[in-house]
Amino acid sequence: MLSITPDTVALGAARKGVITAGFSPVADDARAINGTVGDITSADPRMTARNVNVYYGDKLAINNVSLDIGVNEVIAMIGPSGCGKSTFLRCLNRMNDTIDICRVEGEIRLDDQDIYDSGLDVVPLRAQVGMVFQKPNPFPKSIYDNVAYGPRIHGLTSNKNDLDEVVEQALLKAGLWDEVKDRLDEVGTGLSGGQQQRLCIARTIAVAPEVILMDEPCSALDPIATARIEELIDELREQYTIAIVTHSMQQAARVSQRTAYFHLGELVEVGKTDDIFTTPRHRLTEDYITGRFG
């Protein structure tokens, strides 16, 4: 089913753009699996991934995925666990670099910059493409220092007043300010799970990134904290481009404008969230959405 050839990059170049032509919806798996059903492009892309393959050692974890991530939109990535959602997301800010055996092929651009260019420095890249992780991971430092860390290392502010302002704004945007404004010097790890995750979001947006990647940001949270974060994601969309991995289809339906369905390392279908959840075109997508597996 998966044919991995070294020249997938060259092959893929020919398949750029809309590749839905000729598909009868929800049929003919054999043909559909080799390409992605739906429109992988975005009208105003911030990031573009083309023909991305990711290997862990010899194991192919992402097979020939092409996807645009558009400005001021939330794109949700769903799929059964182990299908490569996290792997793909971590390609977008080169977090996979930290895994020795991981190898990425293909082309990923942020605006016009090829982020896998050999001369590219990952430090500014990650300042532009921030990441929120599955498990809240605040630094074991004060709430203030957590948020101020990014601006400090990137030298974004010149004095204490500016830094205070940045910290306050980030916490305000993350919807955490009112809860912590009187105890900014308490340790961040002492907050509740939901507060910790919002602190992590504040820490990410304090650097003023263009793109925020979120890898199942609510999977460790209770429903109320989850609802808070979802609200927050909706607000943040105005200023940022957001890609969110989630295992909850309801969450994808609630927060995203576009949805991408991954299956066994392939991007099976992508489209407007409303369309995907009402009229999925690929059988695998339909099976997943209707709960037949996953």
Next chain:
Amino acid sequence: MNKPAVDQTRTIDRVNATLKQRYNRERRFRRFGLAAVILGLLFVALMFLNIISQGYSAFYQTRILLDIEYRQEVIDPAGERDPATLSAADYAALVKSALRALYPDVKGRGEKRELYGMVSSGAALVLRQRVMSDPELIGSRQALWLPADDDIDMLVKGRIDRNAPESERRIKNRVLAWVEQLEARGAIEKQFNLGFLTGGDSREPELAGIGGAVMGSLYTLIVTLLLSFPIGVATALYLEEFAPRNRWTDLVEVNINNLAAVPSIVFGLLGLAVFINFFGLPRSAPLVGGMVLTLMTLPTIIIASRAALKAVPPSIREAALGIGASRTQTVFHHVLPLAMPGMLTGTIIGMAQALGETAPLLMIGMVAFIVDIPGGPMDPATVLPVQIFLWADSPERAFMEKTSAAIMVLLGFLILMNVIAVILRKRFERRW
């Protein structure tokens, strides 16, 4: 499970049937554990009891009250107060005449030698030091407590049986009678022995002190710490955080683990060959001792530091990298501070090992008999465990209590280091 018709008993009954046995097993296991702990504590208590009961008396020294006359014709016949003359004068003669004045009946050379032997040869040194620092004393009289000889010391401390027959006793009946006379007059008593803590080694047990060995250990440990902590932590950081994983780093890792198992005396041989014979550094110097002990402690520190680094959750690294911290920033801002308590513990354990180490120091000459207290890491010195070894090897009865007392001092330092380790850890942990 598949044939429910056969076994009609309920699960709960079957559980209850085995419950008693399970609890019994648990209780037995707990009792074994407790017994092991008690046994261990018992041995420790026994060891401490033995050492303390043997050694506490070394902190006291028997002294004899003598009426010393600083006679001009003995000390400075020319009356010039020339320091060279004062220094070379026969102060022992002053002690002897004071003793003769106490016991005017003593006649004959043998008897006199026994009389003079009651006072330590260190008494003359005390007098010289007094006169040198205050020449005005010459010509005056002074009642002074002067150290008794080690046999007298042992007698007064009850470590020589007074009722034993003379032939089996190191003290003659005559001398015993003199001591008893002194005791009757209150002119002989045990006094606190500051010299034991501050003085250098001596062939005379009553003069021997632990101060030189303490200073030697201190200088050696300072050198060890200054070298091994930065090198060990830097090595661990590099291997754990920066080095590529390949055949070479694997080789380095295996070798570091092997080094930890190398007998310490081998490091002493290495130090002798490299530091002393090749680089020409002085023998018996704490500097070389510290360098040799650094070789020995490095694997301990590196292994502990790497374990501490590994224990830092990867999520912290990801958090820092995810907002654009560089690898170095991630390590120094987040990983290292979190690993620090573990690294410090490893270092202190390494230092404690180094403090108790004897064998490699024997190889580089730190076993020499050294009277002077070292003033720096280049001066010849010995260290506490070697001092203990030297004293334990000495035939005099009085060195036994010195040995135990030196062990007490060594254990005291070890306990102190552990306390410091605990305090440091608490300090660091509270910051987070």
